[in-house]
Amino acid sequence: MSPTNYLLLSALLFSIGAVGVLVRRNAVVVFMCIELMLNAVNLTLVTFSRINGTLDGQVMAFFVMVVAAAEVVVGLAIITSIFRTRQSSSVDDANLLKY
Amino acid sequence: MNAANDVVAVLAQEAITAPAVDGIAVAPLLVVLGGACISVLIEAFLPRHQRWPVQVTWAGLVIVVALVSLAGYALGSPQPVVTLGESLSVDSPTLFLWGTLLLLGIPSLLMIADRSVEPGGAFIPSAAERAASRVGGGGTGGTGGSSEHADRSYGLPGQAPTMQTEMFPFVLFALGGMMAFVAANDLLTMFIALEVLSLPLYLMCGLARRRRLLSQEAAVKYFLLGAFGSAFFLYGVALLYGYSGSVRLSEISAAAAGSTRSDTLLFAGLALLLVGLLFKGSVAPFHTWTPDVYQGAPTPVTAFMAACTKVAAFGAIARVLYVAFGSTRWEWRGVLWAIAVLSMAVGAVLGLTQTDVKRMVAYSSIAHAGFLLLGTMAITPEGTSGTLFYLLAYGFTTVAVFGVISLVRDSEGEASHLSQWAGLAKRSPVVAGVMTFLLLALAGLPLTSGFTAKFAVFSAALSDGMAPLVVIALVASAVAAFFYLRVIVLMYFSEPAADGPTVVVPGAFTTAAITLGVLVTLLLGILPTPALQWAGAGAFSG
Numbered sequence: 001m002s003p004t005n006y007l008l009l010s011a012l013l014f015s016i017g018a019v020g021v022l023v024r025r026n027a028v029v030v031f032m033c034i035e036l037m038l039n040a041v042n043l044t045l046v047t048f049s050r051i052n053g054t055l056d057g058q059v060m061a062f063f064v065m066v067v068a069a070a071e072v073v074v075g076l077a078i079i080t081s082i083f084r085t086r087q088s089s090s091v092d093d094a095n096l097l098k099y
Numbered sequence: 100m101n102a103a104n105d106v107v108a109v110l111a112q113e114a115i116t117a118p119a120v121d122g123i124a125v126a127p128l129l130v131v132l133g134g135a136c137i138s139v140l141i142e143a144f145l146p147r148h149q150r151w152p153v154q155v156t157w158a159g160l161v162i163v164v165a166l167v168s169l170a171g172y173a174l175g176s177p178q179p180v181v182t183l184g185e186s187l188s189v190d191s192p193t194l195f196l197w198g199t200l201l202l203l204g205i206p207s208l209l210m211i212a213d214r215s216v217e218p219g220g221a222f223i224p225s226a227a228e229r230a231a232s233r234v235g236g237g238g239t240g241g242t243g244g245s246s247e248h249a250d251r252s253y254g255l256p257g258q259a260p261t262m263q264t265e266m267f268p269f270v271l272f273a274l275g276g277m278m279a280f281v282a283a284n285d286l287l288t289m290f291i292a293l294e295v296l297s298l299p300l301y302l303m304c305g306l307a308r309r310r311r312l313l314s315q316e317a318a319v320k321y322f323l324l325g326a327f328g329s330a331f332f333l334y335g336v337a338l339l340y341g342y343s344g345s346v347r348l349s350e351i352s353a354a355a356a357g358s359t360r361s362d363t364l365l366f367a368g369l370a371l372l373l374v375g376l377l378f379k380g381s382v383a384p385f386h387t388w389t390p391d392v393y394q395g396a397p398t399p400v401t402a403f404m405a406a407c408t409k410v411a412a413f414g415a416i417a418r419v420l421y422v423a424f425g426s427t428r429w430e431w432r433g434v435l436w437a438i439a440v441l442s443m444a445v446g447a448v449l450g451l452t453q454t455d456v457k458r459m460v461a462y463s464s465i466a467h468a469g470f471l472l473l474g475t476m477a478i479t480p481e482g483t484s485g486t487l488f489y490l491l492a493y494g495f496t497t498v499a500v501f502g503v504i505s506l507v508r509d510s511e512g513e514a515s516h517l518s519q520w521a522g523l524a525k526r527s528p529v530v531a532g533v534m535t536f537l538l539l540a541l542a543g544l545p546l547t548s549g550f551t552a553k554f555a556v557f558s559a560a561l562s563d564g565m566a567p568l569v570v571i572a573l574v575a576s577a578v579a580a581f582f583y584l585r586v587i588v589l590m591y592f593s594e595p596a597a598d599g600p601t602v603v604v605p606g607a608f609t610t611a612a613i614t615l616g617v618l619v620t621l622l623l624g625i626l627p628t629p630a631l632q633w634a635g636a637g638a639f640s641g
Contacts, residue, residue, distance in 0.1 A: 037330035048341035067294045074298045082315040094316040097391040
């Protein structure tokens with residue numbers, strides 16, 4: 001199977017993630033969509049790594065995974081703290097700051 | 100299917116050797132990041148009531164030592180070096196930006212450490228129970244930060260509850276990330292640095308003592324949009340890796356000149372990369388988080404974020420455009436023209452409609468981001484030096500502006516609504532005078548740093564063939580000057596309300612921060628030559 005198919009799949013996954021961020025209301029689901037985008041990038045990186053015949057892309061995928069893990073820690077902490085205050089994790093409810 | 104054999108061959112031919120490290124060149128970065136790690140240990144092992152003095156002293160010491168080592172290295176007028184496995188490029192703009200970031204770190208740190216303006220400091224970890232009981236009753240962004248018993252453990256009995264001292268490691272990590280961000284010579288390092296600078300900032304936004312709901316909302320918005328932006332950045336990195344087979348900026352530039360791959364990959368990669376970078380620099384149309392986060396975050400954090408993040412983001416944008424995409428600038432420049440015009444227009448026009456001082460400064464920062472983009476688009480030495488000087492000037496003015504904003508308070512905390520600033524000159528002529536000077540600097544009047552900075556950037560843009568854009572920028576400056584003047588008129592020519600806010604007399608820390616900002620703004624306006632020469636000492640190298 002041609003590696004190009006993996007690139008198309010990862011572009012599709014990235015788009016699904018991006019659309020999910022824009023249309024979903026729950027902060028945790030929005031955050032999961034962002035993680036989906038990061039993992040789509042990982043697929044792109046390892047595919048290009050194979051096409052280019054260098055290992056850099058695979059190494060970068062590990063870095064991305066570590067960063068994604070750190071982001072989960074910070075993100076869930078922030079979402080938890082606002083959930084405790086508001087009893088809601090909907091991003092539509094947090095609407096005090098506008099205009 | 101011989102790809103597996105290829106990988107084995109690659110593994111066999113490259114023995115892994117430890118990269119050479121030019122320790123003296125990267126010493127400021129190592130000092131800041133190492134200091135941040137030790138700061139975490141201080142937080143872990145010292146009893147709570149001892150942490151504030153130790154953490155403040157340590158953070159100040161780290162910044163000063165980093166500055167001294169930077170000055171020691173920079174004064175020897177060193178050659179540009181690329182070190183740490185070619186991942187960091189320590190050239191003349193890097194040294195200037197490191198100096199700017201560290202110098203801006205001092206007033207930011209002083210404001211964050213201040214415990215006189217907000218008794219006990221502006222940050223507490225959590226007021227969850229108290230705020231939860233308030234939110235049912237209408238949720239007007241209440242004050243809910245005075246849960247005495249919850250904070251009592253953060254100070255000795257009988258003292259005011261002290262602040263969350265985890266702020267100090269956050270500040271140091273964010274500073275270290277910014278320093279790595281502007282020096283990054285490959286896109287992977289840039290991505291890691293982006294996260295190292297962003298993650299502490301997300302958390303710092305949500306720790307306000309007053310107006311917790313606004314603060315937490317700002318943190319959630321900043322985090323979700325920031326993570327969204329960095330995902331785009333990363334996809335751009337992946338596409339550029341696919342195009343050039345490397346993420347090193349110089350190799351992307353080389354590939355752009357002679358690669359057989361489709362240019363679609365190159366320009367799609369650049370576009371996605373710029374989405375992430377322009378998001379950090381709060382350039383319209385990626386600016387939507389800026390007003391909300393500037394307003395909701397605790398004011399000392401807003402000051403730090405507004406000044407230092409702008410420096411880091413535009414330092415990185417300038418480096419990427421100059422080193423990696425300088426040779427293809429005729430292809431992408433049109434798009435950035437549109438973005439710069441949009442940013443100046445959005446900042447200047449929407450700034451007119453704001454009723455909150457912090458939001459107004461946020462829109463002003465969006466307009467300034469448009470001006471800065473002019474300098475980064477000019478791929479000339481004048482463009483680079485103008486941008487660098489602009490960042491230095493804008494950073495100090497902004498820190499001082501937020502310092503002044505934090506002083507005008509009523510019983511609910513900061514009185515940031517514009518109507519509450521009416522007649523401020525009658526209550527406190529000094530604060531009104533300082534604010535007037537700073538707003539004139541933001542507007543770009545002569546004898547302030549703002550004028551010199553705008554002049555440097557606009558003349559660089561003009562000489563690189565962007566005359567229409569400079570005309571638009573001048574119009575936008577004039578429109579933006581109107582909303583700065585509106586605040587000045589309000590302060591001097593309106594009657595103060597009977598129950599208006601008071602102006603707090605700040606302690607030594609905030610006073611020092613504001614004084615530093617005002618002095619630098621004045622000095623760079625009167626005597627810009629040394630700083631301009633330093634900014635123009637050399638171009639980006641990679």
